[in-house]
Amino acid sequence: MNQPKLPEPWLRGTLTDVAPTQRAVLHALEAAKEDLERWCATLTEEQLNARPAGIAPVAFHIRHIGRSSDRLLTYAEGQQLGEQQLALLKTELDPRATSQALCDELTAALADAASRIRAFQPAQLSDPRSVGKKQLPTTVAGLLVHVADHAQRHTGQAITTAKLVTGIR
Numbered sequence: 086m087n088q089p090k091l092p093e094p095w096l097r098g099t100l101t102d103v104a105p106t107q108r109a110v111l112h113a114l115e116a117a118k119e120d121l122e123r124w125c126a127t128l129t130e131e132q133l134n135a136r137p138a139g140i141a142p143v144a145f146h147i148r149h150i151g152r153s154s155d156r157l158l159t160y161a162e163g164q165q166l167g168e169q170q171l172a173l174l175k176t177e178l179d180p181r182a183t184s185q186a187l188c189d190e191l192t193a194a195l196a197d198a199a200s201r202i203r204a205f206q207p208a209q210l211s212d213p214r215s216v217g218k219k220q221l222p223t224t225v226a227g228l229l230v231h232v233a234d235h236a237q238r239h240t241g242q243a244i245t246t247a248k249l250v251t252g253i254r
Contacts, residue, residue, distance in 0.1 A: 094119070104207045106226055111202055113233030114195050117150060117240040121191065124244045126184070132250040133187065134180045143250070144182030146243035150236045151194025152177060157235065158201045160216050161228035202229060 091097065094115040100108045125133070125143055133144045152173055156166055210226035223231075247253075 103203060106207070106210055106229060107202050107205060110229045110233040111199055113237055114154070114198060117236040118191065118195055120240050121147060121150075121243060124247045126188070128184065128247060128250070130183055132247070133182050133184060135246075135250045137246070137249045140246060140249075141178070141242070142180070142182075143243045143246045144180075144187055145178050146239040146246070147187045147191050148177045148179075148182070150239050150243075151191050151198075153235055153239075154194060154198040154232050157228050157232045158198060160214055160223075161205070161225050161232075162201070163212075163214060198232065202232070205229070 093112075095109065095112040100111055103111060125147065128143060133147075134142045136142050152170075156170055156174070159166055159170065205225060210224065210229070212225045214223050214225055214228055215221060216223055216228070
């Protein structure tokens with residue numbers, strides 16, 4: 086039996102204990118996870134790793150969502166990337182992704198991201214931060230909003246690729 090479709094996370098009236106900026110980011114991450122589960126959970130390992138027309142595979146996008154969120158939140162926390170984060174960055178296109186490993190990694194990464202996002206106080210949102218080797222200027226809020234934006238962008242790309250590899254229109 087099909088369960089009724091819930092409204093998108095931001096329309097559910099949830100996370101009211103969280104400040105509005107962080108709430109919006111958390112809702113975007115919830116939406117990404119739900120959409121990826123809906124469209125990608127039944128893909129075979131071959132489909133997860135397929136590169137139709139040379140585009141990035143679904144597995145890349147799933148890995149990238151969690152790992153890029155970690156990197157962006159590291160910058161938001163005023164830190165620079167560590168060796169492990171840089172090493173993981175180089176493995177995002179690894180063609181040996183399994184469905185279970187991807188699901189476990191994404192679930193853990195999004196839970197970690199949610200905890201870190203909740204840790205910011207609203208007064209910190211305008212604090213200056215810098216990104217990358219060039220130390221490009223931004224703010225905590227800019228980084229948090231980009232976590233949401235970036236996750237949504239790659240979720241859309243993963244879904245589009247999933248549709249391509251399964252022939253769904």
